[in-house]
Amino acid sequence: MHQLRRLTKPVSHLVVIGLLALSLHMPAAHASMIGTEAVIDSAQVQQERARLHAALNRDDVKSELIARGVDPAQVQARVDSLTDQEVQTLSTKMDRMPAGGDAIDLLVFVFLVLLITDILGFTNVYPFVKHPKR
Structure with a gap:
């Protein structure tokens, strides 16, 4: 019994140190309610992104891009990498263009x-x- 206590003491210290080390590196989770405006904005951004993709998928636009030496697939990839704010700005500018x-x-x-x-x-x-x- 004495020998078992001698083995458990260093193991318990190792387990405590390991748990402390793991808990220090984990960020705290912050949960909150998602507002209706955030959901609507997200849906609008997705619609605008889909509209940009549809505009870039038109044959006349693709032919013009190719004529200017731009790969349409690369343009699609760049549209996918735009932030939500950039998508909204680009969509607004497209609406204002004659x-x-x-x-x-x-x-x-x-x-x-x-x-x-x-x-x-x-x-x-x-x-x-x-x-x-x-």
Whole structure:
């Protein structure tokens, strides 16, 4: 019995030191409730990320990327590595970009410039403009 006590004392010291060493390296777990806003934001980010992927998967976008020397798979990987804030910023910028609206503005501008020059007599583009006789 005396011999058993002599063996258990160093083993118990070793077990206590091991438990202390393990507990010092483990971070404390902090649990809290997840708010509705966090869940909604996470869902919105996932939708925006899916929308970015869908936009990049279009054939015209892929062909333009390849024409510029960019691998579409690498672009997809970079979209996956974006943070949530970056995805939201990129999605917002995509929403603000005009989709062909500049072409209509340009056509109206060219029409007006040609009309004014035609009225002033510098050009003869439109048949409905009456030119003064010289």
